[in-house]
Amino acid sequence: MDSLDSASSAAPTPVIRTQRPPRIWKFWGTVLWGLFIFAAMFAGQIAVVAWFVLWREGPIDLAAAIHVVGGGLTISLSVIMGLPAVLAALWIAIRSSRTPFADYLALRWTSRTNFLIGVVALFVLIMGWDMLSRAAGREVTPGFMGEVLQSARADGSLWLLVIAFCVAAPVSEEFFARGFLYRGWSETFLGPAGAIVLSSLVWTALHLQYDWFFFGEVFSIGLLLGYLRYRGNSTWLTVFVHGLNNLAAVIQSIWLAGQ
DSSP: OHHHHHHHHHSOOOOOOOOOOOOOOOHHHHHHHHHHHHHHHHHHHHHHHHHHHHTOSSOOOHHHHHHHHTOHHHHHHHHHHHHHHHHHHHHHHHHHHTSOHHHHTTOOOOOHHHHHHHHHHHHHHHHHHHHHHHHTTOOSSOHHHHHHHHHHHHHTOHHHHHHIIIIIHHHHHHIIIIIIIHHHHHTSTTHHHHHHHHHHHHHHHTOTTSOHHHHHHHHHHHHHHHHHHHHHOOHHHHHHHHHHHHHHHHHHHHHHHTO
16 A cells, blocks of 8 residues: 555656747737738739739730739739738738737627718718819829729629729738737837827838829828727728728729719
C-alpha cells in the first residue's frame, strides 16, 4: 500500500497548455497586414485584366491594352475577383490574431435607426455634392462612370457591372477599410476619430480613376461610413450604405446617359 502511494506521488504532474488570448493588430500590424490585403486585392483584379489582354485576338500594344482594361466586362470581372482575394487575405490576417473573423470585422447587424440615419445622411451628403458640382459647372457623375456603362452595355454585361459595383466592391472595400483597418487603428493612439480619418484616406486612395473634385466627395463619404461604423459597431451597416451609394451612382449615370 505504501509503495503504491509513493509511486502515485512521484508521478509527473501533467502539463496543461493554455491557449494564447486573442488580440487585435495595432498600428503597425494593421499597416503591414493592410498592405498584404491590398496586394491580394490588386493581384485578384490584375489577374483578370492580364487574362483579357493575353487572350485578346490581334497584336498586343498599349492602345489595345488600354481599351481592354477600360472595358465594362473587364472591370466588372476584375472587381468581382478582387472579393475572394480580399476575403482570403483577411482570413489569414485575422486567423493569425486568434480573434473570430466575424468579431474582428464587426460583422453584426445593428438597429433600424442606424440604417435610417445612414440612408438619410448619405442622401443629404450626395445632394450637397451634386449641387456643388452644378454650381461649379462640373459633371455630376465622373466621365469614367459613363464610359464604363456604355462599354458594359455594348458587351451585354450591364447586369454584371451592377453586381460588381453594388455588391462585390462594397463588401471587399468595407471589410478592408471599415472592418480591418478601422478595428486595428481605433484601438491605438489614433482612437476612433483618427481611425475614421486615416481609413477614409486609404479608401479614397483606392479610387485613382477620379479627379481631385471627386476625391473630395469620396473622402467625405468615407468619413460618413467611418462614423456609421463607430456609431453602429457594424460593418454590415457600412456595406449596405456603400452599396446603396454605388447603386444610386449607377442609376444616375444611366439616367444622364439617356438624356
